Amino acid sequence: MNQVFMRVSVSARRYLPITLGTALLALLWHKARDLDWEAVGHALTAIAPLTWALAVLATAVSFWAVAQYDVIAHRHFRTGYAPRTTRNAGAAAIAVGQTTGFGPAVGAALRWRVMPALGHGMVLRITTFVTLGFFAAWGLLAATVALPLLAGVGWLALLLLPLALAAMAFALLRHPRLTHGGRAMELPSISAFLTMTALAAVDLLFAGLALWLLLPEGLAPALPILIAAFALSLGAGMAGGTPGGVGPFELTLVALLPGTATPELAASLIAFRMVYYALPCVIGAAWALLTPPAQHRRLPPLTATLQGRRAELGIAAQNDHRALVTFSAEGVALRTPQTLTLFLGAAEGHLAALLPALERAAREENRYACLYKLTDRDAVVARAQGWHVAPFAVEAVIDPRRHDLTGPGHRQLRRFLRKAENAGLSFGPITAPDWERMTEIHCAWEDSHGTERGLTMGRFCPLYLRDKPLFGAWLDGRLVAYTSWLEAPGTLSLDVMRHEADLPQGCMHGLIQTVIGHARTNGLTNVSLAALPHPSLPGRIADCAGLARFKTSFAPQWRPLYIGAGNPLALAICAADIRLGILRPAPLSRTTQEMWQLDSLISPLEETPPVVEGIPIRHAG
Incomplete structure (x- = not known):
């Protein structure tokens, strides 16, 4: 019928x-x-x-x-x-x-x-x-x-x-x-x-x-x-x-x-x-x-260099991105449904040289041109070029050389570190990742926190994490938490942070403190604990009060970050689009070769999880 x-x-x-x-x-x-x-x-x-x-x-x-x-x-x-x-x-x-x-x-x-x-x-x-x-x-x-x-x-x-x-x-x-x-x-x-x-x-x-x-x-x-x-x-x-x-x-x-x-x-x-x-x-x-048929020889896209002055640039590898290149500058642009976003300013050269190229590239893709996570200095340059720029976040940055646990600013941190020591936790680099165990921890984290976010926030995937510095926390010889980090000359930036649901107090504090000590030993000058919403956005601050207290316990220096667009309406659309991209990220893309590599990294769990386009959802993030 x-x-x-x-x-x-x-x-x-x-x-x-x-x-x-x-x-x-x-x-x-x-x-x-x-x-x-x-x-x-x-x-x-x-x-x-x-x-x-x-x-x-x-x-x-x-x-x-x-x-x-x-x-x-x-x-x-x-x-x-x-x-x-x-x-x-x-x-x-x-x-x-x-x-x-x-x-x-x-x-x-x-x-x-x-x-x-x-x-x-x-x-x-x-x-x-x-x-x-x-x-x-x-x-x-x-x-x-x-x-x-x-x-x-x-x-x-x-x-x-x-x-x-x-x-x-x-x-x-x-x-x-x-x-x-x-x-x-x-x-x-x-x-x-x-x-x-x-x-x-x-x-x-x-x-x-x-x-x-x-x-x-x-x-x-x-x-x-x-x-x-x-x-x-x-x-x-x-x-x-x-x-x-x-x-x-x-x-x-x-x-x-x-x-x-x-x-x-x-x-x-x-x-x-x-x-x-x-x-x-x-x-x-x-x-x-x-008319004769139009001759069209499509040039292969330029490969973006995901190395620059700021370590977070490497996170672009998890997203649809493209290179922006001029004679004197180079940058990486992220694609979202509405925007083509220059991420972190210029990777090489000066921002002013990239702005016309960004506007032209955005117009060629029916997108709004956007600037995201600009520093104070780049925000001044963008405003001078006629862009509408607004603060939207503050980044927690620590200088390992001056990080001293003594003094009132670290009182809360000292208390949590003592709790971690009393619980018998140990911390250190992960030299031989157990991807199956790390996947179990990631799944437990998602069960308690909800689906992970994306776009400019780190996502769990062994293919992306295997070449990044990894640090773990062990309890009785069993991995219970870990972090991954992005690298740039003299800098580490927090990428992925995962842990089990029932975790001894002070575990994540001890894990971050271990990374800061590692950075000091290796002569690094910057450890970034990533960003929080700007204080001018009170509603957003309330949404992450716990994370704000955690980062504040390390007494970091807070650096403002800026977002920019060509006009106020475009700025509002870009901000909303990027926020949706963070809350509802597109699936991670996979090639056949990457799928083979993923299979070799992760052993199957006892119960086969659901599969979308050949990718185990819980395994690959």
Whole structure:
């Protein structure tokens, strides 16, 4: 029964629009027979040459706007094609597709003809992105602007449009990916969707203007009303499934503009079809058939050097990242659904040299450019370059050479160290990691603390931890806690900290104190205990009060860290996106070689855990 219902549903979605469009086309033909076609011919020849020229110019602007959808799509999928090539291919595909009918199929064929190196799969993804993106933007504008205008409450659009855009931005921020059949599909970023909506508005505005120019002076309504009616009629034409929307488009337009079913209107609609459909179709088809296939040699991405002045840079290896390189500077940028984030400033050189490259790279990926975990000095440089910068965290930093347990500042630490000594705990480097035991501790930690966080916070995975300094705590010869650290010249930075649920008091204090002593012995000048929310964020401080007391017991120096973006709105979006990336990190990526290495590092537990894409969830973190 369900299979029958599904077949009926699929058939209805496939054939109902075509059937409806054909019926409306027949109705239009019936009405057209009543027209005085000699009068229609006279009205068509009466259109002035200047009017034709202005209509063609408005059509060109409209097609430029809608062709930008292909540029956005190629940036979304990071194909590497030049914007000029993708824009021309998009304009040709849309011009021919909307005129001949079966727009997605025809558009995909033309795009593949111009850019065969993309392959059929990517061409279909780009075509789907463009089609659904335009439908979404058109639907939003039709519901929030066109309908209020036609209903005589145009002022309502000033309220509905911002609310709808804010709702869509919030939805894309909270749900940047759709998962279907075990496969994740990345949705357009907020930046991409806002740009597509603006481009759809330009498209509708100038396409409607082209029609308005071709209408006789006494027949044309106010331009905003005509554009609103045109937008709804265009939707009816797209849903009708007929070539160029013939039938549904005209009938809807006549219904929305009552009393105008005259030979003059028929002549204007014919002229509009010539200007907006026939002429672009001929030009687009000729260009697509005559232009040679675009040559595209995609360069391999630069490998980011995850070594720099700040040890925490190494954590980028757990995330989707890319290199930013100029002649005088180099940095590492993290990708999140909405942002391309320069992490920790410049790894080499000066920050000012990287800012233009970051903005350009973010624009090429439909993302907001963001600066994250800047120091005081870099924050001053970013502000001088026009960036909006705000403090968001403070980093606990200890100089091992000056770390002295005597004095009132370490009273609490001394008390906890005595408790650890009385419990019989021992501490030291882990020279031969027992990954199975460490995985058990990690699983116990997750059971008591919840799923680990990510992005700029360390995550448990033997593949990432095997080349990092590891320190452990043992009770009666049994490992009960451990930490991993990131290295830079003269610096250690806390990465992963895991322990069992029932832990003797002072265990983690003793473990950190052991690392500080190790750093002093080896001549290091910095031990970072990572960051806490900035004191100006009182609600966030309350969320991690226990961690704040733990770090404060070591009497560290607190260094402010900053986040930056191009404007206040982008800064708010970037901050929210990074916070979501920390709280709900994307799965760690795995190659086949890494999976083999992971199997050799971790022995299977007695009970086989659930598997996602071949990765044991609890084993690999």
